[in-house]
Amino acid sequence: MRIALISEHASPLAALGGVDAGGQNIYVAHVAQCLVEEGHTVDVFTRRDDEKQAPVVYVKPGLRVLHIPAGPASFVPKEQLLQYMPEFAEACIRLCNAGLHYDVVHANFFMSGWVALELKRRLGTPFVMTFHALGLVRREHQREADAFPPERVQIEKQLVQEADAIIAECPQDQQDLMRLYGADARKMIMVPCGFDPGEFAPMSRYEARQQLGLDPDEFIVLQLGRMVPRKGVENVVRAMALLPREIYPRLLVVGGESDKPDRRATPEIGRLQDIARRLEVDDIVTFTGRKQRHELRAYYCAANVFVTTPWYEPFGITPLEAMACGTPVIGSAVGGIQYSVVDGLTGYLVPPNDPQALAKHLTYLQAHPALSRALGLAGVRRAQSMFTWDQVATQLSATYRRLLPTMADTAVPARGARRSRLQLVRPRADDAAANAAAAAPLMVAK
Structure with missing residues (x-):
C-alpha cells in the first residue's frame, strides 16, 4: 500500500523532550519505519517549522518526510496551529493533484484529522484517525489551563463520525471516545503504542x-x-x-x-x-x-x-x-x-x-x-x-487493508466534492501564492 501519515505538529525528525515533542513524534517515526519494513511505501506530512528544512527528507527507501508550508516557517505552539490547517490541506491536495497517490491516510491528532477529512472529501481517500489526546478529556483535567481553541471539540466530534476507522490506544481511550463523543464501537480498533527492542533492553x-x-x-x-x-x-x-x-x-x-x-x-x-x-x-x-x-x-x-x-x-x-x-x-x-x-x-x-x-x-x-x-x-x-512497534504496525496495516475494498465503491469523486462544513480562517491570497511557490519543489518529488 501507499500510505500517508499526517502529523501536523509532531515531526518524526524532531528532537524529543521539548514542549511539543514527545510521544506522538515517537509514534509516527516508528510506525512509519515499521510499515516500510512490511513492504509499504510511506510519506509523512508535517508542518514546516524551520526555514532551513528541506522540502523533502528521504529517510530510507520507501519513507519520506514532506515539510508542508503552512503558516510561518518557525515554531508555533500547537495550541495556535488550527488557523493554518486550511493552508496545510491545500498544499497536500496540490501534491496529490500533481501525481502523489495514497491508498489510505492515517491522521494523528485532531488538526491532522481535519486535513485528512479535506483529502477524503475532495480526493476520495479513506482515512484512519488516532487522536492521541481528546479535547473533552483534556478539559476535564486541565480546565482553564487548556489553551486549545473551542473549535477543537466540534472538529473531534465530526472526525469521530466521518473517519473510516478510529484507533483507540487503550481501553480508557476507547471508553472516552464512546462516552464523550458517541463513537461507533464497530469503527474502533484498539492498537497500543510501542517500543523498539533494538533501542530498549535490560543491561547491567x-x-x-x-x-x-x-x-x-x-x-x-x-x-x-x-x-x-x-x-x-x-x-x-x-x-x-x-x-x-x-x-x-x-x-x-x-x-x-x-x-x-x-x-x-x-x-x-x-x-x-x-x-x-x-x-x-x-x-x-x-x-x-x-x-x-x-x-x-x-x-x-x-x-x-x-x-x-x-x-x-x-x-x-x-x-x-x-x-x-x-x-x-x-x-x-x-x-x-x-x-x-x-x-x-x-x-x-x-x-x-x-x-x-x-x-x-x-x-x-x-x-x-x-x-x-x-x-x-x-x-x-x-x-x-x-507492545513492540512491529506488532503495532502489523495491526495498523491490517486496519488499513480492511478499508480498501469497501472504499473502492464509495469513494468521493475529486471533482465537485463538497467542502468541509468547518469554518476555519482561510489563508490570504498573497500567503497562498507564497506557499504555492514554496511547495513547488515537493511536487516533483513523486
Whole structure:
C-alpha cells in the first residue's frame, strides 16, 4: 500500500523532550519505519517549522518526510496551529493533484484529522484517525489551563463520525471516545503504542551507572519526558521530600528544550527547581536536560525505579521503554498507564497528585530489592509480548487493508466534492501564492 501519515505538529525528525515533542513524534517515526519494513511505501506530512528544512527528507527507501508550508516557517505552539490547517490541506491536495497517490491516510491528532477529512472529501481517500489526546478529556483535567481553541471539540466530534476507522490506544481511550463523543464501537480498533527492542533492553545497572557517572549506591528515581505541568513532575519532586535521607535517594529529571537544564529555555524546569529549593531537596534532585534517543537506555537501566505521575495521559510510551529495560514503574492510575503497567506485577499504580502515596511505594521498593527485580523482569516479559512497534504496525496495516475494498465503491469523486462544513480562517491570497511557490519543489518529488 501507499500510505500517508499526517502529523501536523509532531515531526518524526524532531528532537524529543521539548514542549511539543514527545510521544506522538515517537509514534509516527516508528510506525512509519515499521510499515516500510512490511513492504509499504510511506510519506509523512508535517508542518514546516524551520526555514532551513528541506522540502523533502528521504529517510530510507520507501519513507519520506514532506515539510508542508503552512503558516510561518518557525515554531508555533500547537495550541495556535488550527488557523493554518486550511493552508496545510491545500498544499497536500496540490501534491496529490500533481501525481502523489495514497491508498489510505492515517491522521494523528485532531488538526491532522481535519486535513485528512479535506483529502477524503475532495480526493476520495479513506482515512484512519488516532487522536492521541481528546479535547473533552483534556478539559476535564486541565480546565482553564487548556489553551486549545473551542473549535477543537466540534472538529473531534465530526472526525469521530466521518473517519473510516478510529484507533483507540487503550481501553480508557476507547471508553472516552464512546462516552464523550458517541463513537461507533464497530469503527474502533484498539492498537497500543510501542517500543523498539533494538533501542530498549535490560543491561547491567552497575554498567549503566558507570556510563553515566552516577553513584552506585544511591536509590535512583527516574522521571523522563516532556517538561510540562500536566506530566506531574512536581508530584515526584514533592514525594522526594518525604523519603528518608538514609536510603540515599536521588531523582533524575530528564527532558527539556536544551541539552543542559536551562530555566529560560524551559520555564517548567525553573518552576520545579524553585519548588525543590523550597522543599530543601534541591541537593537530591538533578535536572539533566534533554538527552538523545541513544542515551535513554542507560538512564532507564541505571534507575531503581521509573516514575510517571501525570494528571492525564492518553497512553504514555515512556513506561513501556522503562519496562523493556527491566525497571519497575510507578505510574498514575490514568489513561494508558493503567493498561500498560499492571499493579503489583510490573510496578504500581498510584493516584495522580498524591506525593504521599508515591513516597510510600518508593520507600517500599527500596526496602525490597528482590521484589523490585521481579517486577522489572515481569515488565520485560509484558513489554516484549504485547507492545513492540512491529506488532503495532502489523495491526495498523491490517486496519488499513480492511478499508480498501469497501472504499473502492464509495469513494468521493475529486471533482465537485463538497467542502468541509468547518469554518476555519482561510489563508490570504498573497500567503497562498507564497506557499504555492514554496511547495513547488515537493511536487516533483513523486
